[in-house]
Amino acid sequence: MPKSPNTNLRILLQEADWSGTQLAIAVRHMAAERGQQVSCGQSTVSRWLSGTTPRPPMPALLLGVLSRRLQRPVTASEAGLSRTPVHGSDVFDLSWEADPLRRLSLLTGSDLDPSRRHLLGAGMFSLAALAVPDAWPTPEKSPAGPPPRTARARGRAGGAEVAQMQTMARMFAEAAEAHGPGHVRTALAAYLHHDVTGYLHAPAGEEAHRRLLSGAAQLSLLLGTMCAGSGADALAQRYHHTAAHLATEADDTTTFAIALRTMSAHAHDLGHHTPAVLNLAQRATDATRHAAPIICAYAQAHLAVMQAHHDKHAALTALTASEHLYEQERAAPGPFSHYPAGALHYQRAQTLAALGDRTGASRALTTSLRLRAPGERQARTLTRARLAETLLAQGHLEQALTHWQTFLDDYPTLHSTRTTHRLHAMRQLLHPHRRHHATAHLLAQAATLH
Structure with a gap:
């Protein structure tokens, strides 16, 4: 970035209707969301506007808050952070x-x-990048070819x-x-x-x-x-x-529907339950109108999970629809043609858990675990961890420890951030019970894993 005023960033600030202080506050809040601590004030923003290059992780945070505020993706080039597009x-x-x-x-x-x-x-x-046009566009090809x-x-x-x-x-x-x-x-x-x-x-x-x-x-x-x-x-x-x-x-409306459902599920897994994420789940179900029943069930099951954060009746309706559709067809194996029964019950558990029904969620997770095929190693391991967490929340420590022991046995075979997150969750949840003999043994075993 040249040592000249960053007019691009100033224009974006005007579009966002933000002062330098408001931008700095937004950057600090987003950093906190990501588990980071940064020093950013009005003087920092003034230096950026004068042409000083932000140091990592500031560029990512800056683009993130501007994209969130403007409800559209903001690129480094657009923000004047890159000379080379x-x-x-x-x-x-x-x-x-x-x-x-x-x-x-x-x-x-x-x-x-x-x-x-x-x-x-x-x-x-x-979240701004989750917006999908109502009509299917025909993109203009890049002038670079x-x-x-x-x-x-x-x-x-x-x-x-x-x-x-x-x-x-x-x-x-x-x-x-x-x-x-x-x-x-x-x-x-x-x-x-x-x-x-x-x-x-x-x-x-x-x-x-x-x-x-x-x-x-x-x-x-x-x-x-x-x-x-x-x-x-x-x-x-x-x-x-x-x-x-x-x-x-x-x-390809079927793959498009699966893509929208995947985007919504990813946002949900990151803790976003906003109307925009719900809308994407609804768009996915709308796109399955002419798809096979198994694909419709796949979309409806996730819609139930999302609706559980907004409307109990709508969530249970979507869940019932998903289960009814699932019974209508048995598709050929394949990552885009088959929806495992264990996955359906896992999402039933997610829906019930969001609705506050821990007992129902525990039963659904137990069923999901029983139905997981041998090849579903990652899914089985994650399901077992969620079941242990649910059982502990119900006060069933001994049962939870049994499932967590199996989780730890399987953990080294998987290279997955999702399983790592469940390992960290286990340590935190069991810490208050660390004086319990079996719990102490499990925590000692978990301490050797990364």
Whole structure:
């Protein structure tokens, strides 16, 4: 950033109707939300406006608060924090006017390049970016053109490549579930960057190209979910958003619905239960109007979880609808065609827990655990942790310890931020019971894990 006044930032402040002091307060509040402590006052903002470059983590916080205030994504280039709108601005651009194919190539390329990976960590999860147009837009292609074609793109792409992508989606999903997303994420990013983007730029018939776009959208969704499971929430949001955009270009309403549902679920998992997140869950169910019953059940189950924070009757209605739809069809196995029974009961538990029914939630989690397939290792481990937490809340310490012991036995086999969060929660919840002999033994075992 040049040593000249940052007029871009000043314009954004005027648009936000904020003074420098108000911006500083917002930055400190967002830092506190993220567990950070920063020193930021009116004099700090004045230095930024005069052209001083903010030091990390200030750029990410600054973009985060401006995006939240303006209800739209604000890029580093727009805020005057970057002189070069090259790869970085396209990576951060979540507008529906951007080219999703270019963004996918830039995202995965930056994810794989150690010299550019820091760009991906500069953003923060944004509720403003959850806004999805009512109409399916046709994006304007980037004036810089599409990313360079790989050698693989010289031939035609068709049914064989589509089948390969479906097989790879199953393999990546199964590997992430068995071992945690941390071990699989980089491999999937490489496959998308080196192979899939080549297929998408290769000559193909109209129907084949749509199926390739659908496959890319589904793989991007998987990658986004793996990033979320690895604690990279802002990057996960970019992949999810890109997947939804690719699905619109493919005219694939089912994958689009799954993408919206995934975006809403991700926000919920981060503790956001706002009307905007609920609206996204509702949009997902609306998009399943012509989808298979199993997909409708998938969307309705999450809608029930979200409604539980707003309207009890609506939550129970959605939950009943989901269970009724689930009984109508048994789909073929696959990460985008099958909804495990254990997952349905897990979301029933989430709904009941949000409604204050701990007993019902405990029963649903017990059923979910019983129905988990052997390959659902991560889901089974997380379900067991949630069951232990629910049992302890009901005063059943001994039963909770039994489940937590199994959780600790399985924990080292998974590389997942979600399981790490449950480990930290276990330590905190059991700390008041640390004088209990069995609890002390469990806490000592947990102290050796990271």
